Amino acid sequence: MIVAEAVGRTLVRLGADRAFGVVGSGNFHVTGAMVAAGARYVAARHESGAAVMADAYARVSGRLGVVTVHQGCGLTNALTGITEAAKSRTPLVVLAADTPAADLRSNFRIDQDALARAVGARPERVHGPDTAVADTVRACRLAVSGRRTVVLNLPTDVQSREVALPLPEPEAPRLHSPAPAQEAVAELAGLLARARRPVFIAGRGALRGPCSQGRPAAEALRELGAATGALLATSAVARGLFHGDPWSLDVAGGFSSPLAAELISGADLVVGWGCALNKWTTRHGSLIAADASLVQVDVEAEAIGAHRPVDLGVVGDAAATASAVTALFTGGGPSPAEDPPQDGRHGYRSPEVRARIERELAWRTVAYTDDSAGGSIDPRTLSVRLDELLPRERVLAVDSGNFMGYPAMFLSVPDERGFCFTQAFQSIGLGLATAIGAALARPDRLPVAALGDGGALMGVSELETVVRLGLPMAVVVYNDRAYGAEVHHFAGGGTDLSTVTFPDTDIAALARGLGFTAVTVRGEDDLASVAAWVNGPRSTPLLVDAKITSEQGSWWLKEAFHGH
Incomplete structure (x- = not known):
């Protein structure tokens, strides 16, 4: 050998x-x-x-x-x-x-x-x-x-050199969760006991990795949230971690819905669990109230306070730390929400807050003026209708660009393994390949790739890979005929935008030539073809070339540019 x-x-x-x-x-x-x-x-x-x-x-x-x-x-x-x-x-x-x-x-x-x-x-x-x-x-x-x-x-x-046989048996890597210091656990428990409106934000560090040992962080955080009355949120990359929980605010940061942003910014204590608490997750700091206490729990000491000062840093695994804090409360430790009000509220959890989360949290419940016109469909309308048409058991991958907030937040996901967000480098062109990897990891779910036209054309060669692998994938191209982020960043004052705008491209024809079922969508009526594909055998992948309106930048992009 x-x-x-x-x-x-x-x-x-x-x-x-x-x-x-x-x-x-x-x-x-x-x-x-x-x-x-x-x-x-x-x-x-x-x-x-x-x-x-x-x-x-x-x-x-x-x-x-x-x-x-x-x-x-x-x-x-x-x-x-x-x-x-x-x-x-x-x-x-x-x-x-x-x-x-x-x-x-x-x-x-x-x-x-x-x-x-x-x-x-x-x-x-x-x-x-x-x-x-x-x-x-x-x-x-x-x-x-x-x-x-x-x-x-x-x-x-x-x-090419020869090795001696037999090969030694390799020892599989094992990962043990680092436990937090007891004094840190006690201090965090004390902060939670005094908090009236605590919010948890779980990040990448709360997701289970290969060879992880012990209980899942989501389970431990739900239990601690119930003990302390905390509302639950995630960074974008961990979206779906608390899916189905009535106290979940979904994503914290630029993608937050108006209600989520209101409740997070109203917190008197925010705890980040394996979460960097960077400018995107905190909306350049605006989601953290000036008088709120901020705690960060992470397995690496160097990560704590890297993006913003914190009042308490705890070095420890998210699940292990949450479990240790819960044990203090359930074992006769500090009582959360000292001198509780007489309105039925437990921490941040009141009947009124729960009712508002049910009614107002989802982006699809936020009123908007439909801008569909002139052969282009409003990306919000497109996303809402796709969420209704596509099966709930899905794994969603989203490329980068001006469009990205619409599929990322209007399309629901079943859990944290149903959302794959390759945005740490903020490169466009990675979304289709992301969807392929995610599809192979979860063959039991419908893979959905949400791309901009710029990113789709960068990664167009992998359309052949989708067909060759026989993946029943839905590829949705939010086609604004431009690098939309740059258009909306630099528009105004007579700026020449010819370097970031392009002629319309028939991406559906490209996909059809590689073996896709492909449709062009300019209005809601065109989505009937998507419904037909969903209800059919799905023997070929589907590409939707959606010609979207582009008169204004997306809400999250305006917020991002405001922070620069």
């Missing part, structure tokens, strides 16, 4: 059940070894798409992600997807072939270690036949235990 085969087999033994990639001569053998060991290989049409698919697969499945690329140009092509994964702290191993150390004049030669570090990934290397298994295990442990994206460089000359 050669080193490449040993590395591939070891990855599968450590739990990698899929590999995404574009195969060239440098990664041919290691990819084949993974397939021979039982992993499924998914061929993308571009390395960036492959990296994004692996990222999304890891997020939605809760398993280790693997992407495999050729040396040099294969790695540079994948770099945007790797950057997104690294910034999102996705447990991902990038199997990157590398040039031999002595081949100084190779066309493919670049400093792959430096490239990985530059985008926030961790470079590792397979050094030789004697360490091949140990090097692979180390990379997987770093990815899983540290929630890191690891670039595992595999020089082609090392790959």
